[in-house]
Amino acid sequence: MHEMGIVMHLAKTLDELAEEQHITKIGSVTLQVGEVSGIMTELFTDAWDYFKGRHPVLAESELKLETTPAVTYCEACQKTYETVKYGRTCPHCGSGETYLLTGNECIIKEIEAETEDQEEGEAVVTV
Amino acid sequence: MKVIELHKSVTASNDADAEALRKEMKEKGTLLINLMSSPGSGKTTLLSRTIRDLSSELKIAVLEADIESAVDAERIEALGARAIQVHTDGMCHMDAGMTRTGLEAMGLEQIDLAFLENIGNLICPAEYDTGAGRNVMILSVPEGDDKPLKYPLMFQESDALVITKTDTLEYFDFDVELCKKRARNLNPDIRIFTVSAKTGEGMNDWETWLKEETSAWKQK
Numbered sequence: 001m002h003e004m005g006i007v008m009h010l011a012k013t014l015d016e017l018a019e020e021q022h023i024t025k026i027g028s029v030t031l032q033v034g035e036v037s038g039i040m041t042e043l044f045t046d047a048w049d050y051f052k053g054r055h056p057v058l059a060e061s062e063l064k065l066e067t068t069p070a071v072t073y074c075e076a077c078q079k080t081y082e083t084v085k086y087g088r089t090c091p092h093c094g095s096g097e098t099y100l101l102t103g104n105e106c107i108i109k110e111i112e113a114e115t116e117d118q119e120e121g122e123a124v125v126t127v
Numbered sequence: 128m129k130v131i132e133l134h135k136s137v138t139a140s141n142d143a144d145a146e147a148l149r150k151e152m153k154e155k156g157t158l159l160i161n162l163m164s165s166p167g168s169g170k171t172t173l174l175s176r177t178i179r180d181l182s183s184e185l186k187i188a189v190l191e192a193d194i195e196s197a198v199d200a201e202r203i204e205a206l207g208a209r210a211i212q213v214h215t216d217g218m219c220h221m222d223a224g225m226t227r228t229g230l231e232a233m234g235l236e237q238i239d240l241a242f243l244e245n246i247g248n249l250i251c252p253a254e255y256d257t258g259a260g261r262n263v264m265i266l267s268v269p270e271g272d273d274k275p276l277k278y279p280l281m282f283q284e285s286d287a288l289v290i291t292k293t294d295t296l297e298y299f300d301f302d303v304e305l306c307k308k309r310a311r312n313l314n315p316d317i318r319i320f321t322v323s324a325k326t327g328e329g330m331n332d333w334e335t336w337l338k339e340e341t342s343a344w345k346q347k
Contacts, residue, residue: 002219004218005218006137009222012140012141013138016140016143017133021131038250088277097312098276100279104280108137110130110132112129113128113129114129
């Protein structure tokens with residue numbers, strides 16, 4: 001149950017952030033999910049909908065998932081290519097000595113939140 | 128609502144727990160080694176032999192987290208080590224919180240070296256910092272020399288790679304030098320040991336490394 005574990009950590013990370021930043025309510029959470037991270041988005045969203053109910057600050061939040069492309073690096077010709085299209089064999093030189101550069105990550109990009117001391121209007125805070 | 132840009136790992140809360148656990152283990156002088164591998168890679172045999180060889184010099188404990196219970200806690204204890212079974216409730220990896228719970232239940236008084244036997248899986252365990260001082264990956268000859276290409280993160284996160292079951296090399300198309308090269312391409316600093324826990328070949332280098340790392344961990 002890979003997705004469940006990630007969601008539990010995500011909820012805990014956001015709970016801690018909410019306390020630090022005096023956040024009262026989180027409206028949305030945007031994640032960047034690598035194309036080949038192995039995360040099944042439907043299962044992930046289901047797990048999120050289940051767990052958010054246990055965290056008051058997250059209860060009404062929406063999960064937004066953005067996909068980041070997978071890129072593979074070829075040791076033999078030192079070029080990069082699209083992982084999903086060509087798999088493990090380099091389309092430039094045919095070598096199999098390749099490894100993934102990006103596409104395996106899962107990062108919290110941003111959240112929309114209300115804080116205790118929030119004034120009128122929109123503000124962007126970088127943490 | 129305001130937008131807060133984070134660019135933070137989803138597992139940030141785990142990373143913080145892991146760092147705290149690592150610091151405490153350093154203060155206690157207990158080196159925790161996170162052992163990661165596929166199921167059936169020979170962890171049990173390697174651990175049993177390692178404990179048998181080192182138990183006169185080091186106090187060893189084993190935190191057994193494999194769902195399939197690959198190492199029998201009683202068998203480990205009979206070899207002179209403390210052991211405990213940890214249930215992950217279906218989770219595919221151990222995280223820092225689960226590791227801490229297991230270590231606290233087992234007790235670490237006077238333990239020099241503790242092994243965490245992670246879930247048999249080459250993907251998820253590499254993504255979660257357990258709070259261990261060293262990560263070690265076990266790869267057995269029958270699994271094939273292409274594993275660094277298939278599971279790069281596991282090799283990048285490991286401080287050492289133990290290639291096991293070298294007594295079976297004549298039956299498999301496993302190129303040891305090619306495997307080492309592939310692993311070092313991903314992680315130039317990785318220590319590589321080739322062992323057969325059955326015949327004892329290569330065990331000395333692996334055990335010497337364990338002793339050196341354990342004593343280095345106790346230094347301030």
